[in-house]
Amino acid sequence: MKPAPFAYRDPDTVDEVLALLAEHGDDAKLLAGGQSLGPMLNMRVVSPAVVVDLNRVKALAGRGGSASGGFVIGALVRQADLEDDPAFAAAQPLAAAALPFIAHRPIRNRGTVAGSLVHADPAAEWGGVVLALDARIEVRQAGGASPRTVAAEDFFTGILETAVEPDELLAEIRLPPWPEDARWGFREFARRRGDFALAGVACRFEVDGAGGGRSVRIGLFGVGDTAVRARRAEAVLEGETPGPEVFAAAAAAVQDEVEPLDDGHASAGYRRHLAGVLVEDALADAWARNGGDEGEAA
Numbered sequence: 001m002k003p004a005p006f007a008y009r010d011p012d013t014v015d016e017v018l019a020l021l022a023e024h025g026d027d028a029k030l031l032a033g034g035q036s037l038g039p040m041l042n043m044r045v046v047s048p049a050v051v052v053d054l055n056r057v058k059a060l061a062g063r064g065g066s067a068s069g070g071f072v073i074g075a076l077v078r079q080a081d082l083e084d085d086p087a088f089a090a091a092q093p094l095a096a097a098a099l100p101f102i103a104h105r106p107i108r109n110r111g112t113v114a115g116s117l118v119h120a121d122p123a124a125e126w127g128g129v130v131l132a133l134d135a136r137i138e139v140r141q142a143g144g145a146s147p148r149t150v151a152a153e154d155f156f157t158g159i160l161e162t163a164v165e166p167d168e169l170l171a172e173i174r175l176p177p178w179p180e181d182a183r184w185g186f187r188e189f190a191r192r193r194g195d196f197a198l199a200g201v202a203c204r205f206e207v208d209g210a211g212g213g214r215s216v217r218i219g220l221f222g223v224g225d226t227a228v229r230a231r232r233a234e235a236v237l238e239g240e241t242p243g244p245e246v247f248a249a250a251a252a253a254v255q256d257e258v259e260p261l262d263d264g265h266a267s268a269g270y271r272r273h274l275a276g277v278l279v280e281d282a283l284a285d286a287w288a289r290n291g292g293d294e295g296e297a298a
């Protein structure tokens with residue numbers, strides 16, 4: 001199919017983008033990598049009057065370490081830019097580990113992190129990653145309003161829905177500084193490499209002075225309407241000594257708390273089962289990654 005006719009604009013500055021959004025609101029769609037918008041236009045899932053192409057806006061293409069020690073990803077940063085950046089892998093190992101699982105390289109060459117987040121496919125890897133990392137997302141509107149910052153846990157509001165309004169631009173994603181000695185794991189299950197995952201998990205935790213889990217974050221994707229934190233499972237590990245029994249208990253908690261979708265790809269029951277298995281494995285990976293407890297990996 002071909003898209004319905006639309007007007008095309010390719011502004012050079014963020015202010016021009018915001019002015020176009022203010023003018024057209026619901027009738028406009030932003031174009032970043034086009035890897036999700038293109039198919040949606042072609043299938044007429046969306047039929048905007050105006051497509052606003054972000055690709056000339058150089059101010060959105062920046063990436064790198066922030067003054068606070070975090071990592072900032074501008075709205076035009078391609079997934080492949082990060083995949084090829086050793087500084088990103090060093091600064092944010094969990095996010096870097098997830099990148100090769102996202103679609104295929106030609107799609108990552110064009111697809112942006114911001115586009116993935118705003119598209120908000122419940123099975124997108126970035127959803128789980130930003131939740132596990134407590135990312136902050138900067139959103140801008142026209143009219144001189146101050147940019148607002150949305151916490152990752154408040155970002156996803158429904159299937160293909162987020163806290164970004166039609167007249168707003170996701171300007172950048174801020175990943176907080178990586179905690180020293182943080183443990184992390186990433187697991188997903190897809191029928192074929194590059195397909196959207198049937199279920200997946202990104203997790204990170206630290207270990208406190210008494211040997212208990214601390215700041216436990218478990219971000220799930222593919223197991224509900226949106227990416228979601230597995231809060232009951234996080235609570236199982238918080239303060240407890242990491243190890244196989246605790247990881248199995250966290251897996252059971254996940255299976256209790258998720259509300260997966262039944263669809264043509266997998267049943268809700270299968271996704272629930274997968275969520276538990278993947279969480280248990282990802283936590284064990286995380287524990288083993290830094291040598292576990294005095295070298296005794298789970």
Ligand SMILES: Cc1cc2nc3c(=O)[nH]c(=O)nc-3n(C[C@H](O)[C@H](O)[C@H](O)COP(=O)(O)OP(=O)(O)OC[C@H]3O[C@@H](n4cnc5c(N)ncnc54)[C@H](O)[C@@H]3O)c2cc1C
Binds near residue numbers: 036101110119171
């Ligand atoms: C065959 C195929 C397989 C794929 N498999 C996976 C997969 O396994 N995992 C995965 O996570 N993704 C997958 N994707 C999606 C891919 O990662 C997309 O690139 C990504 O979801 C969208 O990024 P984009 O830059 O192309 O956004 P676009 O397609 O340009 O835009 C997507 C949406 O976000 C909006 N938007 C874009 N940028 C902004 C912004 N800065 N502010 C506000 N709104 C904005 C657009 O208006 C549009 O609604 C797949 C895509 C294809 C075609």
